Amino acid sequence: MKPVNTQPKRSDEPIWWALFSAGGVCFAVFLPGLMLLLGVLWPLGFLELSPLNYASLQQLAAFGYGIPALALVGACICLPLFHAAHRIHHGMHDLKLNTGLAGKLLCYGLAALLSATALALLWCVLKQPLV
Amino acid sequence: MTEQKVNSSSTPKPYHSELSAFWWLKHRYYLLYMLREATVLPLLFFLGCLMYGLYSLSQSEQHWLGFVAFMQQGWVIALNLLAFVASLFHAKTFFELFPRVMPLAPAALMIAGQWLATLGVATVLFLMLGAG
Numbered sequence: 001m002k003p004v005n006t007q008p009k010r011s012d013e014p015i016w017w018a019l020f021s022a023g024g025v026c027f028a029v030f031l032p033g034l035m036l037l038l039g040v041l042w043p044l045g046f047l048e049l050s051p052l053n054y055a056s057l058q059q060l061a062a063f064g065y066g067i068p069a070l071a072l073v074g075a076c077i078c079l080p081l082f083h084a085a086h087r088i089h090h091g092m093h094d095l096k097l098n099t100g101l102a103g104k105l106l107c108y109g110l111a112a113l114l115s116a117t118a119l120a121l122l123w124c125v126l127k128q129p130l131v
Numbered sequence: 132m133t134e135q136k137v138n139s140s141s142t143p144k145p146y147h148s149e150l151s152a153f154w155w156l157k158h159r160y161y162l163l164y165m166l167r168e169a170t171v172l173p174l175l176f177f178l179g180c181l182m183y184g185l186y187s188l189s190q191s192e193q194h195w196l197g198f199v200a201f202m203q204q205g206w207v208i209a210l211n212l213l214a215f216v217a218s219l220f221h222a223k224t225f226f227e228l229f230p231r232v233m234p235l236a237p238a239a240l241m242i243a244g245q246w247l248a249t250l251g252v253a254t255v256l257f258l259m260l261g262a263g
Binding site: 024025027028029030031032033034035036037038039040042043044047054055057058073076077080081083084087088090091094095096097114117118121122124125128 | 150151152155165168169170171174175177178180181182184185186188189192195196199202203207208211212214215218219221222225226245248249252253254255256257260
């Protein structure tokens with residue numbers, strides 16, 4: 001019998017799966033409402049949406065909306081990005097595209113890069129002087 | 132004749148089943164699986180819109196008005212409507228998974244509770260953003 005390996009190589013999959021799972025919850029709970037309101041009803045003019053005027057949005061940011069805004073960007077952009085990266089990474093395998101490690105790095109790397117960009121953009125919005 | 136030739140060789144060839152890249156078109160169940168996986172494609176489009184909005188907000192009012200005009204284009208609204216429908220399909224599959232992974236309460240109750248959360252978030256957003 002082969003001896004039991006007491007120091008097995010740890011898988012990094014739990015990290016990606018946790019991000020996928022958390023992003024999946026956000027996609028299912030936060031995004032439907034956001035998509036319907038910001039993506040459909042607001043552009044069609046069905047909503048008043050006064051806070052979405054540029055000046056009032058800036059005021060909103062100025063009134064110490066830092067932490068809630070950070071949580072909002074994390075829940076509505078960053079985590080769903082990792083959710084999408086996970087599904088695309090495994091979807092490529094389903095489509096018999098053998099992209100291997102490069103595909104994995106590209107998927108999760110892009111998710112990380114875009115998440116950092118979203119957080120940087122939020123930082124710029126919050127730090128912006130009021131008009 | 133050729134069959135006999137193959138059989139007479141010393142080691143038989145191993146059997147490889149050929150799986151096409153379009154295996155998921157063969158059965159409704161597989162197709163639904165692939166559709167669920169594809170829900171992230173319109174999601175990515177909507178996330179791009181959100182990031183464009185953040186960017187324009189960080190620039191100037193001119194940029195912001197440009198973003199508003201972008202969002203009002205027909206094809207953008209159509210894609211975001213698709214993203215909304217996809218999010219509901221994803222939510223249905225995701226909510227049904229939860230009671231199977233972690234059976235804390237009767238499945239129907241857990242699924243209903245999660246839909247209630249989605250509805251609650253949408254309602255709060257609707258009230259916050261100013262109902263017309």
